[in-house]
Amino acid sequence: xxxxxxxxxxxxxxxxxxxxxxxxxxxxxxxxxxxxxxxxxxxxxxxxxxxxxxxxxxxxxxxxxxxxxxxxxxxxxxxxxxxxxxxxxxxxxxxxxxxxxxxxxxxxxxxxxxxxxxxxxxxxxxxxxxxxxxxxxxxxxxxxxxxxxxxxxxxxxxxxxxxxxxxxxxxxxxxxxxxxxxxxxxxxxxxxxxxxxxxxxxxxxxxxxxxxxxxxxxxxxxxxxxxxxxxxxxxxxxxxxxxxxxxxxxxxxxxxxxxxxxxxxxxxxxxxxxxxxxxxxxxxxxxxxxxxxxxxxxxxxxxxxxxxxxxxxxxxxxxxxxxxxxxxxxxxxxxxxxxxxxxxxxxxxxxxxxxxxxxxxxxxxxxxxxxxxxxxxxxxxxxxxxxxxxxxxxxxxxxxxxxxxxxxxxxxxxxxxxxxxxxxxxxxxxxxxxxxxxxxxxxxxxxxxxxxxxxxxxxxxxxxx
Numbered sequence: 317x318x319x320x321x322x323x324x325x326x327x328x329x330x331x332x333x334x335x336x337x338x339x340x341x342x343x344x345x346x347x348x349x350x351x352x353x354x355x356x357x358x359x360x361x362x363x364x365x366x367x368x369x370x371x372x373x374x375x376x377x378x379x380x381x382x383x384x385x386x387x388x389x390x391x392x393x394x395x396x397x398x399x400x401x402x403x404x405x406x407x408x409x410x411x412x413x414x415x416x417x418x419x420x421x422x423x424x425x426x427x428x429x430x431x432x433x434x435x436x437x438x439x440x441x442x443x444x445x446x447x448x449x450x451x452x453x454x455x456x457x458x459x460x461x462x463x464x465x466x467x468x469x470x471x472x473x474x475x476x477x478x479x480x481x482x483x484x485x486x487x488x489x490x491x492x493x494x495x496x497x498x499x500x501x502x503x504x505x506x507x508x509x510x511x512x513x514x515x516x517x518x519x520x521x522x523x524x525x526x527x528x529x530x531x532x533x534x535x536x537x538x539x540x541x542x543x544x545x546x547x548x549x550x551x552x553x554x555x556x557x558x559x560x561x562x563x564x565x566x567x568x569x570x571x572x573x574x575x576x577x578x579x580x581x582x583x584x585x586x587x588x589x590x591x592x593x594x595x596x597x598x599x600x601x602x603x604x605x606x607x608x609x610x611x612x613x614x615x616x617x618x619x620x621x622x623x624x625x626x627x628x629x630x631x632x633x634x635x636x637x638x639x640x641x642x643x644x645x646x647x648x649x650x651x652x653x654x655x656x657x658x659x660x661x662x663x664x665x666x667x668x669x670x671x672x673x674x675x676x677x678x679x680x681x682x683x684x685x686x687x688x689x690x691x692x693x694x695x696x697x698x699x700x701x702x703x704x705x706x707x708x709x710x711x712x713x714x715x716x717x718x719x720x721x722x723x724x725x726x727x728x729x730x731x732x733x734x735x736x737x738x739x740x741x742x743x744x745x746x747x748x749x750x751x752x753x754x755x756x757x758x759x760x761x762x763x764x765x766x767x768x769x770x771x772x773x774x775x776x777x778x779x780x781x
């Protein structure tokens with residue numbers, strides 16, 4: 317997502333290698349040759365991107381099962397806990413815009429490696445916060461460490477998206493969708509691993525263990541990550557975001573990331589209070605969302621690249637299904653449906669698939685819209701699109717937990733989730749109306765009696781033969 321977004325290790329890399337055999341830099345020798353192998357550079361790019369997806373999603377999701385309870389013991393209210401989760405996204409937003417704009421000047425590889433290094437160290441620091449005095453000092457330190465983590469991972473993720481789009485220019489959705497396997501695995505591993513380590517060893521060990529894993533990835537990426545050089549471009553974020561289609565897609569990204577962010581501080585508290593599960597098992601509830609999202613994303617990405625006309629349908633109906641899922645999470649009292657654990661997990665599974673339908677097409681849709689409106693093809697534009705994607709995801713990821721924590725405290729989880737569902741419902745309606753208007757404009761732009769390209773070809777072929 318970055319903001320769900322998330323990963324595993326070497327056996328998965330080999331699977332990724334097999335999945336991407338068809339994508340190569342050189343054309344096939346014959347027309348019947350169906351497969352093309354990844355170049356060494358592309359394979360290393362995939363491994364590096366997978367490593368940052370694993371690290372970022374695990375660092376983000378590990379807090380869910382136990383941190384809200386620990387923060388309550390230290391004197392933080394539910395609203396403050398939501399803000400601690402939400403501040404990550406706020407500074408991720410600001411950092412993504414800056415890093416996206418100056419990606420070429422800083423250097424994509426340096427930004428990637430430096431961001432990962434800082435994040436590993438900051439994650440370890442998060443593990444010693446239980447030694448800080450309770451009250452305002454603890455809260456202030458939580459905000460400080462969370463902000464540093466957000467800025468460092470914004471650098472790494474922005475660079476990662478740009479490098480991937482540069483290495484796989486014709487298969488952006490497929491590659492990003494397939495890498496969501498690793499994002500999903502990070503979210504899958506984060507909550508249960510954090511919960512069980514917390515139960516077994518206490519507060520410090522989950523963060524120290526994860527921080528060390530991230531740091532160990534740094535020398536690997538220094539060695540294998542390709543270094544792309546490019547000239548700065550002349551376009552700006554403002555020109556990109558003021559394109560109507562891009563602005564609406566940005567709203568879609570906001571609504572989906574807000575939904576994911578809403579669940580971070582609220583779902584674990586709801587499950588603990590409603591079903592009385594131990595912290596380790598609370599983490600397993602998150603698996604429904606993470607697994608379904610990560611497993612469905614590669615297929616959705618492949619369909620998005622092979623059949624671009626499906627993207628509009630994914631964007632619209634994915635949002636509608638997601639909205640329905642949030643109505644059923646509680647479920648909302650007006651439905652008169654009893655809250656049950658199996659129903660909650662089932663809804664999370666469906667939500668993971670529907671969110672993937674909406675998230676995966678957004679990056680290639682923004683990129684194609686930018687190229688259609690005069691943005692130059694190259695690393696500079698890729699940096700702008702990557703930064704914009706990260707920034708818009710972060711807007712929702714800030715609003716989701718912040719507003720979610722407040723609503724949970726005031727009106728309970730059931731109504732808070734239903735209100736959250738209004739965002740994807742609105743964004744789905746907005747995208748649907750835009751595509752209808754776009755289709756009607758295209759229809760009017762073709763004069764009656766004038767053949768389209770396909771009709772011309774059909775009419776001329778018999779004569780040519």
